[in-house]
Amino acid sequence: MKTSQELQQLRAVLLAHYDKNGRSLPWRIRPKDREAGAIADPYKIWLSEIMCQQTSVTAAAPFWHKFLQKWPSVDDLANAPRDEVLTAWAGLGYYARARNLHKCACIVAHEYGGQFPKSEQGLLKLPGIGPYTAAAIASICWGEATNIVDGNVERVISRLRMVDIPLPKGKGEIHRLAGKIADPQRAGDYGQALMDLGSQICKPRNPKCGMCPWAFACKAKEAGFMEEYPKRLKKQKRPIRYGAVFYMQCGSKILLRKRADKGLLGGMMEVPGTEWTLVKQTIDTLLLSAPVRRNWQVCEQEVVHVFTHFTLHLTVFTAQVGKEQAGIWAHLDRLDDYALPSLMRKAIHLAQK
Ligand code: SF4
The missing domain is CATH 3.90.79.10 (Nucleoside Triphosphate Pyrophosphohydrolase)
Incomplete structure (x- = not known):
C-alpha cells in the first residue's frame, strides 16, 4: 500500500472506530454532542487534562466534578485561597499539579482577562502546561492540528511501526512518526481517539488486537511481538x-x-x-x-x-x-x-x- 494511502486509511478507520465506540467522559464533547451544538469549554478541558496526568480517569472524575461545583470558572478558581485548592486536591497526588493549577488560573484570570490562549504555543507559556497538555487543549478546543503524544500514544505508535530505539531516547522518533499520521481535519477527535485506543485496546499487557482498527497495519502484531514494545532501557531500582x-x-x-x-x-x-x-x-x-x-x-x-x-x-x-x-x-x-x-x-x- 502506498504511504499516503495508508495514512489516509489509518486516520479514517481510527476516526470511524471513535465515532462508534469512543468513551463518553464527563468533559468530552463527542461528535454527536457537537452536532447538537455543544462546544468544548477550555476551562473544563484544562482541568481534566491536568487532573488526568499520572491519574486514571476513574480517580480523576470525582475531583473534576468537585472542582467545577466549587469553582465554576477560571476566575472563581483564581480568587480561591491556594490552601483551599490544595485541600480540595488532597488525595489526587502529585501536588505540584495543584500548586501550578492555581498559579495558572491566577495568570489566566488576571493577565489574560479570563481567557485561555487560543494556540498551542500560547498555552505552553502557562505554568503546569507541558507539550502534551498544550497539544490536547489546542486541538480539542480550537481544532488546531497538533500532535498529541502521551504514554498511551507512545505505546501504540511504537508497536504500529516497531520502533526499536528504547525509551526515553526513542521519544523523538515516536513523536515524528505520530505527527505523520495525525489528522489535520479532525484534530481533537483524532487525538482523543488515539488516547482511547492506547488506554482501552492497545494495553501494556494483553493488547486486544482483535478489536483494534489499526491491526491491518501493525508491524508488532504481524511479528507477534506486541508486548515487547515500546522498548525501554532497563529501569534503575527505586531507592x-x-x-x-x-x-x-x-x-x-x-x-x-x-x-x-x-x-x-x-x-x-x-x-x-x-x-x-x-x-x-x-x-x-x-x-x-x-x-x-x-x-x-x-x-x-x-x-x-x-x-x-x-x-x-x-x-x-x-x-x-x-x-x-x-x-x-x-x-x-x-x-x-x-x-x-x-x-x-x-x-x-x-x-x-
Ligand atoms: S494491533 Fe495490537 S499491538 Fe498493534 S496497535 Fe493494535 S492493539 Fe496495539
Whole structure:
C-alpha cells in the first residue's frame, strides 16, 4: 500500500472506530454532542487534562466534578485561597499539579482577562502546561492540528511501526512518526481517539488486537511481538528513604504543620516529622527530632509509600498530651478541611490503630 494511502486509511478507520465506540467522559464533547451544538469549554478541558496526568480517569472524575461545583470558572478558581485548592486536591497526588493549577488560573484570570490562549504555543507559556497538555487543549478546543503524544500514544505508535530505539531516547522518533499520521481535519477527535485506543485496546499487557482498527497495519502484531514494545532501557531500582513522624494527640485533636512551599508535597499539611534520609536511623536518633520530650510509643508497622523516584518507609511515633502546645491542632473529625496527602493519612490511620 502506498504511504499516503495508508495514512489516509489509518486516520479514517481510527476516526470511524471513535465515532462508534469512543468513551463518553464527563468533559468530552463527542461528535454527536457537537452536532447538537455543544462546544468544548477550555476551562473544563484544562482541568481534566491536568487532573488526568499520572491519574486514571476513574480517580480523576470525582475531583473534576468537585472542582467545577466549587469553582465554576477560571476566575472563581483564581480568587480561591491556594490552601483551599490544595485541600480540595488532597488525595489526587502529585501536588505540584495543584500548586501550578492555581498559579495558572491566577495568570489566566488576571493577565489574560479570563481567557485561555487560543494556540498551542500560547498555552505552553502557562505554568503546569507541558507539550502534551498544550497539544490536547489546542486541538480539542480550537481544532488546531497538533500532535498529541502521551504514554498511551507512545505505546501504540511504537508497536504500529516497531520502533526499536528504547525509551526515553526513542521519544523523538515516536513523536515524528505520530505527527505523520495525525489528522489535520479532525484534530481533537483524532487525538482523543488515539488516547482511547492506547488506554482501552492497545494495553501494556494483553493488547486486544482483535478489536483494534489499526491491526491491518501493525508491524508488532504481524511479528507477534506486541508486548515487547515500546522498548525501554532497563529501569534503575527505586531507592528507599527513611523518616519518622510524631503523632501527638490532645483530646480529639492532633498536631499538624504546613510543609515548606517548595519541593515534594510543597504547601501541604503534615504530621510533624524528620527529614527523609537514605540511611535508616535508630529509634533513639529519630527521637532527637521529636517536637517535645514525651513518652513516645513507636508503632510496630511502618508506613510504606511509593513516590515516583523513591519508596519511603516512615516510622510512626505516638504520644497523648494533656495540653495543646503552639501549632495547628486539627480536630480528628474535620481532617478533610486540611490539605493532607495520602501519605499523611496513612500515618494518621496507623497511629490510631
Ligand atoms: S494491533 Fe495490537 S499491538 Fe498493534 S496497535 Fe493494535 S492493539 Fe496495539
